[in-house]
Amino acid sequence: VRYLSTHRRHPLAGFLVVLFGLLLAGGLYSAFAPALAGQSSTSDKQLIAQGRQLFVVGCSSCHGLSGEGVMTKDGTNYGPPLIGVGAASVDFQVGTGRMPAVRPEAQMPQKPPAYDPQEVRALAAYVASLGPGPAIPSPNQYDISGLSDHDIMEGGQFFRTNCTACHNFAGAGGALPGGKYAPPLRGVAPRYIYEAMLTGPQQMPVFSDGVLKPHEKRDIIAYITRLTKQTSYGGAELGSRGPVSEGLWGWTAGIGALVCVAIWLANSGARARKKQS
Amino acid sequence: MSDLTHSTGDGSAENGDPSLLLRHNQEPYENPGLPEHEPRMTDVDPKLERRAERQVATMFGLAALLAIAFCVAYFTIGEDTAILGYGALNAVLGFTLGLALLLIGLGAILWAKKLMVDQELVEYRHSAASTAEDTREAVAAFEAGARESGFGRRKLLRNSLIGALGMLGLPAIVLLRDLGPLPGAALSGTVWRRGIRVVNDVAGTPIRPSEVQIGQLVNAEPSLFFAERKPNGTVVPAQYEGARLQVEKAKAAVILVRIPPQDITPYPQRRNWNVDGILCYSKICPHVGCPISLWEQQTHHLLCPCHQSTFDLADNGRVIFGPAARSLPQLPLGVDRDGYLIAMSDFHEPVGPSYWERG
Numbered sequence: 001v002r003y004l005s006t007h008r009r010h011p012l013a014g015f016l017v018v019l020f021g022l023l024l025a026g027g028l029y030s031a032f033a034p035a036l037a038g039q040s041s042t043s044d045k046q047l048i049a050q051g052r053q054l055f056v057v058g059c060s061s062c063h064g065l066s067g068e069g070v071m072t073k074d075g076t077n078y079g080p081p082l083i084g085v086g087a088a089s090v091d092f093q094v095g096t097g098r099m100p101a102v103r104p105e106a107q108m109p110q111k112p113p114a115y116d117p118q119e120v121r122a123l124a125a126y127v128a129s130l131g132p133g134p135a136i137p138s139p140n141q142y143d144i145s146g147l148s149d150h151d152i153m154e155g156g157q158f159f160r161t162n163c164t165a166c167h168n169f170a171g172a173g174g175a176l177p178g179g180k181y182a183p184p185l186r187g188v189a190p191r192y193i194y195e196a197m198l199t200g201p202q203q204m205p206v207f208s209d210g211v212l213k214p215h216e217k218r219d220i221i222a223y224i225t226r227l228t229k230q231t232s233y234g235g236a237e238l239g240s241r242g243p244v245s246e247g248l249w250g251w252t253a254g255i256g257a258l259v260c261v262a263i264w265l266a267n268s269g270a271r272a273r274k275k276q277s
Numbered sequence: 278m279s280d281l282t283h284s285t286g287d288g289s290a291e292n293g294d295p296s297l298l299l300r301h302n303q304e305p306y307e308n309p310g311l312p313e314h315e316p317r318m319t320d321v322d323p324k325l326e327r328r329a330e331r332q333v334a335t336m337f338g339l340a341a342l343l344a345i346a347f348c349v350a351y352f353t354i355g356e357d358t359a360i361l362g363y364g365a366l367n368a369v370l371g372f373t374l375g376l377a378l379l380l381i382g383l384g385a386i387l388w389a390k391k392l393m394v395d396q397e398l399v400e401y402r403h404s405a406a407s408t409a410e411d412t413r414e415a416v417a418a419f420e421a422g423a424r425e426s427g428f429g430r431r432k433l434l435r436n437s438l439i440g441a442l443g444m445l446g447l448p449a450i451v452l453l454r455d456l457g458p459l460p461g462a463a464l465s466g467t468v469w470r471r472g473i474r475v476v477n478d479v480a481g482t483p484i485r486p487s488e489v490q491i492g493q494l495v496n497a498e499p500s501l502f503f504a505e506r507k508p509n510g511t512v513v514p515a516q517y518e519g520a521r522l523q524v525e526k527a528k529a530a531v532i533l534v535r536i537p538p539q540d541i542t543p544y545p546q547r548r549n550w551n552v553d554g555i556l557c558y559s560k561i562c563p564h565v566g567c568p569i570s571l572w573e574q575q576t577h578h579l580l581c582p583c584h585q586s587t588f589d590l591a592d593n594g595r596v597i598f599g600p601a602a603r604s605l606p607q608l609p610l611g612v613d614r615d616g617y618l619i620a621m622s623d624f625h626e627p628v629g630p631s632y633w634e635r636g
């Protein structure tokens with residue numbers, strides 16, 4: 001005790017106390033946490049109950065206490081009903097951070113997710129319990145490893161027929177009227193691309209499994225992945241946005257540089273004696 | 278200058294004043310002449326002159342080395358090699374050749390600005406006309422040529438030459454026929470007929486109404502374009518192929534969408550053209566014929582990416598924005614005995630952009 005009291009004003013003392021506290025808290029957490037996680041995954045009923053609790057706190061102000069939706073006075077959707085949208089829809093919207101929305105606007109932007117994966121699962125389970133809808137696809141549905149070049153080529157045909165009108169020929173995204181936009185597809189996790197095709201979030205149309213078969217969706221994802229990985233033999237892609245970005249660069253950077261060179265050339269060079277003004 | 282102020286200040290400077298006429302022939306300002314010549318640094322300092330010479334020579338030398346590097350790169354770098362996500366071959370070829378050209382240009386500019394003779398000189402304009410003597414000679418030579426060739430004397434030769442040259446205009450006129458023939462009825466209809474299944478493009482999958490969800494978009498084609506596998510295992514080949522397929526596909530492409538039936542406001546004669554809210558429209562924009570499938574499922578608006586024509590698919594494909602002059606043609610839909618979506622007839626109007634005979 002005397003040792004402690006004499007060294008309690010040591011410069012490192014505060015640091016040691018905090019370190020001890022952190023170790024204690026971490027140790028306690030690791031001792032108890034796995035037990036908690038195991039408990040919650042034991043039964044769907046508990047998952048749905050947890051999801052309902054999260055829903056009431058985080059989602060009900062726009063989507064209604066039971067997911068029935070909220071209408072504004074002039075009859076438009078404030079938050080659409082979620083009955084029948086399915087688990088895949090929740091997994092996409094919440095997993096990519098689009099939901100919960102910060103405010104009503106033309107389109108909900110992607111942002112860091114507010115819930116951890118376990119909470120997203122619980123929310124999805126609760127919303128799925130409200131009415132039948134598309135389930136979260138299983139990993140083997142969007143597993144693109146081992147696909148042949150022929151599969152990927154077919155994926156490209158589907159991509160060009162169904163996706164490029166909005167998402168651009170290289171998956172770089174594009175603008176829609178009224179502040180809306182089709183987001184870029186490059187770097188999006190295969191699971192979310194699959195879920196977006198399945199559920200049609202926001203203005204995007206639905207591409208149901210009955211018409212666009214699961215293996216065709218998988219080929220599309222494989223094609224997008226191949227697109228993002230391929231070497232750009234043509235030089236800098238400038239965002240793959242076609243003539244707009246290329247023209248902008250050509251007219252500002254390219255012609256701007258030429259104008260600067262022309263001005264420099266037209267100036268007379270350094271003289272031995274400064275001119276009298 | 279003082280002369281000018283004097284005459285305007287003087288109220289008597291009116292028409293007829295001879296001093297005013299004279300003033301027009303005088304320069305209003307004194308010609309300041311050329312500025313005094315200022316020598317350059319390299320003109321006065323031999324050390325700097327030698328340095329500029331070395332700089333220019335270095336640039337030309339580097340350009341030569343880069344040209345060699347270009348050739349080496351062409352033979353050594355593989356086509357598939359990549360650096361930083363770019364094709365290595367193209368990047369190195371472009372870099373070496375571009376830099377070599379740039380260095381030659383920069384060297385030439387430096388040479389001209391720092392080392393070549395630096396003096397101001399004046400070049401006066403002179404008349405562009407030839408001298409009278411040159412003109413006389415040219416006319417004489419022409420007349421001698423005309424006389425010696427007998428162009429004026431031998432009327433038969435002259436007239437037959439003129440006739441031959443005139444006839445050469447005919448082939449040019451005959452070739453105009455290749456602008457035609459006129460399309461006739463080729464643009465007024467498509468291959469759609471009653472009973473042809475509406476199938477998903479690329480794969481040719483036939484579609485049941487139950488598989489099309491609210492908010493769904495299907496880029497579809499007539500089943501004639503795809504090989505069909507019958508229930509008994511036989512395969513019926515596609516009825517169109519090659520150039521014919523492309524021509525017919527360009528007209529017959531359609532989109533299927535499903536809209537909540539209560540949102541649809543069909544014309545009275547089109548009430549039975551949809552199947553539980555599934556509607557079928559031409560995919561070809563009636564403005565200049567771009568394929569359109571940019572569909573916003575919540576607003577029911579279809580946008581053309583070329584010129585932003587916007588069609589309301591819940592309201593008979595009416596144009597609500599943009600340069601398109603006509604509604605998007607709609608295809609009447611039905612269901613066949615096997616439960617698949619079929620066309621009930623061809624389009625009731627020509628699809629795609631306007632053409633002369635369409636009126």
